[in-house]
Amino acid sequence: xxxxxxxxxxxxxxxxxxxxxxxxxxxxxxxxxxxxxxxxxxxxxxxxxxxxxxxxxxxxxxxxxxxxxxxxxxxxxxxxxxxxxxxxxxxxxxxxxxxxxxxxxxxxxxxxxxxxxxxx
Amino acid sequence: xxxxxxxxxxxxxxxxxxxxxxxxxxxxxxxxxxxxxxxxxxxxxxxxxxxxxxxxxxxxxxxxxxxxxxxxxxxxxxxxxxxxxxxxxxxxxxxxxxxxxxxxxxxxxxxxxxxxxxxxxxxxxxxxxxxxxxxxxxxxxxxxxxxxxxxxxxxxxxxxxxxxxxxxxxxxxxxxxxxxxxxxxxxxxxxxxxxxxxxxxxxxxxxxxxxxxxxxxxxxxxxxxxxxxxxxxxxxxxxxxxxxxxxxxxxxxxxxxxxxxxxxxxxxxxxxxxxxxxxxxxxxxxxxxxxxxxxxxxxxxxxxxxxxxxxxxxxxxxxxxxxxxxxxxxxxxxxxxxxxxxxxxxxxxxxxxxxxxxxxxxxxxxxxxxxxxxxxxxxxxxxxxxxxxxxxxxxxxxxxxxxxxxxxxxxxxxxxxxxxxxxxxxxxxxxxxxxxxxxxxxxxxxxxxxxxxxxxxxxxxxxxxxxxxxxxxxxxxxxxxxxxxxxxxxxxxxxxxxxxxxxxxxxxxxxxxxxxxxxxxxxxxxxxxxxxxxxxxxxxxxxxxxxxxxxxxxxxxxxxxx
Numbered sequence: 013x014x015x016x017x018x019x020x021x022x023x024x025x026x027x028x029x030x031x032x033x034x035x036x037x038x039x040x041x042x043x044x045x046x047x048x049x050x051x052x053x054x055x056x057x058x059x060x061x062x063x064x065x066x067x068x069x070x071x072x073x074x075x076x077x078x079x080x081x082x083x084x085x086x087x088x089x090x091x092x093x094x095x096x097x098x099x100x101x102x103x104x105x106x107x108x109x110x111x112x113x114x115x116x117x118x119x120x121x122x123x124x125x126x127x128x129x130x131x132x
Numbered sequence: 133x134x135x136x137x138x139x140x141x142x143x144x145x146x147x148x149x150x151x152x153x154x155x156x157x158x159x160x161x162x163x164x165x166x167x168x169x170x171x172x173x174x175x176x177x178x179x180x181x182x183x184x185x186x187x188x189x190x191x192x193x194x195x196x197x198x199x200x201x202x203x204x205x206x207x208x209x210x211x212x213x214x215x216x217x218x219x220x221x222x223x224x225x226x227x228x229x230x231x232x233x234x235x236x237x238x239x240x241x242x243x244x245x246x247x248x249x250x251x252x253x254x255x256x257x258x259x260x261x262x263x264x265x266x267x268x269x270x271x272x273x274x275x276x277x278x279x280x281x282x283x284x285x286x287x288x289x290x291x292x293x294x295x296x297x298x299x300x301x302x303x304x305x306x307x308x309x310x311x312x313x314x315x316x317x318x319x320x321x322x323x324x325x326x327x328x329x330x331x332x333x334x335x336x337x338x339x340x341x342x343x344x345x346x347x348x349x350x351x352x353x354x355x356x357x358x359x360x361x362x363x364x365x366x367x368x369x370x371x372x373x374x375x376x377x378x379x380x381x382x383x384x385x386x387x388x389x390x391x392x393x394x395x396x397x398x399x400x401x402x403x404x405x406x407x408x409x410x411x412x413x414x415x416x417x418x419x420x421x422x423x424x425x426x427x428x429x430x431x432x433x434x435x436x437x438x439x440x441x442x443x444x445x446x447x448x449x450x451x452x453x454x455x456x457x458x459x460x461x462x463x464x465x466x467x468x469x470x471x472x473x474x475x476x477x478x479x480x481x482x483x484x485x486x487x488x489x490x491x492x493x494x495x496x497x498x499x500x501x502x503x504x505x506x507x508x509x510x511x512x513x514x515x516x517x518x519x520x521x522x523x524x525x526x527x528x529x530x531x532x533x534x535x536x537x538x539x540x541x542x543x544x545x546x547x548x549x550x551x552x553x554x555x556x557x558x559x560x561x562x563x564x565x566x567x568x569x570x571x572x573x574x575x576x577x578x579x580x581x582x583x584x585x586x587x588x589x590x591x592x593x594x595x596x597x598x599x600x601x602x603x604x605x606x607x608x609x610x611x612x613x614x615x616x617x618x619x620x621x622x623x624x625x626x627x628x629x630x631x632x633x634x635x636x637x638x639x640x641x642x643x644x645x646x647x648x649x650x651x652x653x654x655x656x657x658x659x660x661x662x663x664x665x666x667x668x669x670x671x672x673x674x675x676x677x678x679x680x681x682x683x684x685x686x687x688x689x690x691x692x693x694x
Binding site: 023025026028029032036068097099100103115116117118119120123 | 476479480481482483484486487488490491494496519539584
């Protein structure tokens with residue numbers, strides 16, 4: 013059974029590219045394009061193996077979603093990757109997450125990184 | 133009393149000698165008149181007391197005195213209205229005539245009354261002319277001789293010689309008196325001219341000053357900048373109308389008030405108050421710092437005024453100029469917001485283009501031939517260039533808005549160089565260049581600084597070096613420089629720059645030749661950003677370069693950042 017990767021990203025193209033990279037290394041991919049939908053998904057759905065969280069989202073911010081993920085017991089084992097264009101914001105959350113990816117994010121970079129993270 | 137005498141004695145004529153003589157004559161005439169009146173009174177009184185006097189003698193005396201008095205009045209009128217000389221001549225002749233009848237011919241020509249004829253001689257030299265004394269010596273002599281002959285006596289030649297001697301003395305003394313007066317008048321005239329000249333000069337300079345002051349006031353009133361002049365204690369002594377509109381306060385609330393009172397006004401933002409207080413307390417002369425007053429943003433410049441007319445060259449006050457910067461501040465804010473939004477909106481699709489191109493290159497959707505892979509690589513490369521440019525623009529915009537800040541944290545120089553190699557080795561090896569790095573042994577293992585911004589500086593400089601070097605190497609060195617400083621040197625073996633271009637290479641949007649922009653891309657923001665970042669870190673950057681023999685950038689940074 014393949015592991016679930018949850019992509020929270022409002023830009024459709026970036027979400028597509030991230031999804032291809034993750035699928036390419038064998039993840040099952042779920043995409044949420046909006047902060048509010050993501051909030052519902054996180055509260056009601058199961059825990060993914062990895063979450064790729066954009067910090068700049070409409071309606072509910074990435075920071076708020078990160079708080080939910082950190083608070084909920086069910087996400088204790090979930091790997092958290094945040095994506096942001098702002099290096100400062102990356103620095104700010106680097107202690108709370110597993111990886112900070114600064115945009116622009118390379119397809120190859122993401123693919124190679126997640127390949128290493130995926131359980132063999 | 134004096135005025136009254138002056139009015140009857142003075143005769144106003146242009147020639148001062150003439151005036152003096154005529155006044156002198158008038159004094160004599162007045163004295164004679166008074167003497168005649170007193171004599172008249174005496175005769176009347178005496179004739180009343182002494183009853184048996186000879187009435188016909190008294191009558192002759194009275195008639196004589198009245199005739200003399202009328203004669204004197206006539207001479208006075210001639211003296212005032214017609215001619216001083218004629219009046220004096222008539223007076224002196226009258227005097228001689230009177231004297232000729234005052235005593236017996238024997239006494240007059242040879243006896244006790246002989247002296248009478250000396251009086252007109254002395255007088256004539258004073259009231260007629262110096263040389264006139266000889267004329268009256270002759271007349272006197274003539275009368276004396278005539279009288280002597282009329283009574284068959286010998287002519288008293290000694291007395292005539294005596295008259296002439298007196299005339300000589302009178303002539304000499306009157307002449308020297310006139311000469312002395314003339315000299316005195318010349319001196320006075322010079323003095324008067326000098327006083328006139330000085331007065332005129334003073335009037336002119338006062339007038340010039342008044343015009344100058346008026347012009348300055350007109351300038352002050354018409355300029356758009358608000359101006360307040362403070363004395364040394366920061367009391368406002370002058371303010372122009374523009375400042376009234378800027379601060380929206382009547383001038384009465386500005387002039388004569390202390391600046392410390394003015395800056396307590398609630399419209400001034402608290403941060404601005406701190407800045408202005410610092411300016412007052414430290415007597416600094418800032419240029420163009422911004423303060424917020426109500427809805428307005430004002431730029432403030434201050435210059436101290438010195439009184440350099442005195443030796444002490446003392447500080448007498450401060451001129452502060454306020455410029456309305458509200459619009460500029462709004463435009464700047466809009467610009468930085470605009471650039472921020474545009475950059476974000478540009479970066480997201482560029483990231484997508486980059487991602488899709490990578491997917492082609494990685495053959496995610498099936499195998500690609502070499503040409504297709506090459507094309508995908510070209511798309512990636514160009515996209516990265518665009519992304520780099522947007523980053524530069526964003527940094528520049530942030531720096532211009534003063535928003536770019538430096539975050540100081542402990543960092544390891546070795547890690548900086550490792551990361552640099554990770555980022556730049558490929559670009560160097562693509563051009564068959566060597567990228568080498570070294571760390572000075574004396575440099576501490578841990579430094580304080582902004583790792584991300586230092587990385588940005590290094591990438592920028594190395595990128596530049598690689599761009600402009602066609603063979604050889606790019607060397608990066610970290611070293612201990614002065615006491616409390618460390619340095620970064622980035623050196624290449626590239627084409628270098630002409631010395632004339634060196635002063636300008638840190639300017640925004642500038643490259644040595646416009647053709648290099650076409651060949652190597654970029655808009656010349658990189659070095660401008662590097663310099664500004666270095667300055668933000670309290671450091672400085674220098675460049676040495678020669679055409680065809682490479683370029684070396686040296687950065688000096690403080691070990692302890694203030």
